[in-house]
Every structure is written in C-alpha cells, then in structure tokens.
Amino acid sequence: MSLLSLKNMKTSIGQYHVLHDVSFDVPEGGVFCLLGRNGAGKSTTLRSIMGLWSPSPGSVTFRGEDLTGLHTADISRRGIAFVPEDMGIFGGLTVEENMILATANGTFDRTRLKWIYGLFPAIEKFWDKPAGALSGGQKQMLSVARAIIEPRQLILIDEPTKGLAPSIVDNMAEAFREISDKTTILLVEQNFEFARSLGRDMAVIEDGRVAHTGSMADFVADKDLQDRLLSLSA
Numbered sequence: 001m002s003l004l005s006l007k008n009m010k011t012s013i014g015q016y017h018v019l020h021d022v023s024f025d026v027p028e029g030g031v032f033c034l035l036g037r038n039g040a041g042k043s044t045t046l047r048s049i050m051g052l053w054s055p056s057p058g059s060v061t062f063r064g065e066d067l068t069g070l071h072t073a074d075i076s077r078r079g080i081a082f083v084p085e086d087m088g089i090f091g092g093l094t095v096e097e098n099m100i101l102a103t104a105n106g107t108f109d110r111t112r113l114k115w116i117y118g119l120f121p122a123i124e125k126f127w128d129k130p131a132g133a134l135s136g137g138q139k140q141m142l143s144v145a146r147a148i149i150e151p152r153q154l155i156l157i158d159e160p161t162k163g164l165a166p167s168i169v170d171n172m173a174e175a176f177r178e179i180s181d182k183t184t185i186l187l188v189e190q191n192f193e194f195a196r197s198l199g200r201d202m203a204v205i206e207d208g209r210v211a212h213t214g215s216m217a218d219f220v221a222d223k224d225l226q227d228r229l230l231s232l233s234a
C-alpha cells in the first residue's frame, strides 16, 4: 500500500480551475519528487493535500485513510508536516521560540533536538537569536527543523533550495538524505540537479495534470522526456 495516494484530484481556487487531474502514489520511505514548470500546480497540490485548498472531487488517501474534507489541523495530527515556499517562520521570535511553537506541548525531546543540531548546526548556534536575522539558507533550515521536531510520517517541502547558494544546497541535500531515512519526503523542486540527487520516485505536473510518473532513474535516463516536460523553451 502507498503511504499517500492522490486520485483524480481537482482543485479550484475561486473561479480558477488550477488542478484538473492529479493522481500519483507516494511509497513509504525516501524522497518522492514532484516536478514541473512554474505555475504547473505543484504548490497547489501540496496545499490541497494539507487541506488548505479543498480538492473536489477526487481523493487524498494517507495510510489507507481518506483525508478528503478533513481540516488542516486534523491532517497534521495524522503525522503530515508542511514546509511552505515562504517557510512560515516567525522573524520576530527567536529560533528557540520558533521551535517551541512547532511542538505539540512546548517541550523538546532532547535526543531529537540533538539530532537536529547535527543536521543543521545553525539551529544550535543561533538558538537565542531572532529568526529574522538568519540568512536565507539558515531560515530554510529552521523551517525544515520545525517540521521534524516531532516524529512525522510524511513531510511536504515546497522548493527548499530557491535562492540558495550551491554550497548551502549541498548541505541541504545531505540533511534531506538523513531525514528521509526516518520520514518520507514529498519534495517540490525546480532545481533538477538537487531533485535527481535525492529522488527515488517522481511525478511531473503540467498545466494542472500529471504528465508523467515513474522512477527518477528512468526519468534521468530519458533526456527527451526531461526536455519536453521541464525545459523552459518547450
């Protein structure tokens, strides 16, 4: 059974039909990449999974349970975390306060926190500093750290490498590899090099529809398919 299964998901935002037919299965473990050009519908897909937009009709099934129609808080309680493109951190609060707000009861599992310090040393270094003073890469690390401060089954991460320097992107890839040993990651990315270095399975969205789904290895080997589905000029 897949961890997450989307079937014929359609989402409208106001009068705009954004997702016309999105179906794919995310297996448990590792990184599943959701690719596609700008405006294809990747963020809308993640927001629909989280119940931030209401997909209708169609279904979102998680561990065999239908999530369609549940509130976002209830979806989150099933063990799904979301790192949005704008990162969703509180710039006026310290790193520690941002982390506290990401816990269910305001306390930390010290072993887990130490694991996060190892993944993202900036979290420990700037623990009592305002999150707004962090660099772009450090803010992104904080947003991911918040998502994993408690055990999760699945993390949805929207374009984590956007605007980051290559050395930071490499650090991020290392961290994601380690996180994905514990928690399945559904990763939306425009940076194909980053995505291909992490992804085991993948799907491509084009104009609100799934245009391709399969293994990352097969997609990497098919240059024509990549050009057709991802290149800017196509």
Ligand SMILES: Nc1ncnc2c1ncn2[C@@H]1O[C@H](COP(=O)(O)OP(=O)(O)OP(=O)(O)O)[C@@H](O)[C@H]1O
Residues within 6 Å of the ligand: 013, 016, 018, 036, 037, 038, 039, 040, 041, 042, 043, 044, 045, 190
């Ligand atoms: N709040 C909104 N109101 C109206 N249209 C929206 C809204 N959010 C997204 N859209 C439209 O839905 C389409 C898909 O947007 P979405 O953000 O899901 O794309 P994306 O694949 O994540 O692209 P990007 O890589 O640029 O973030 C776009 O045409 C976008 O303009």
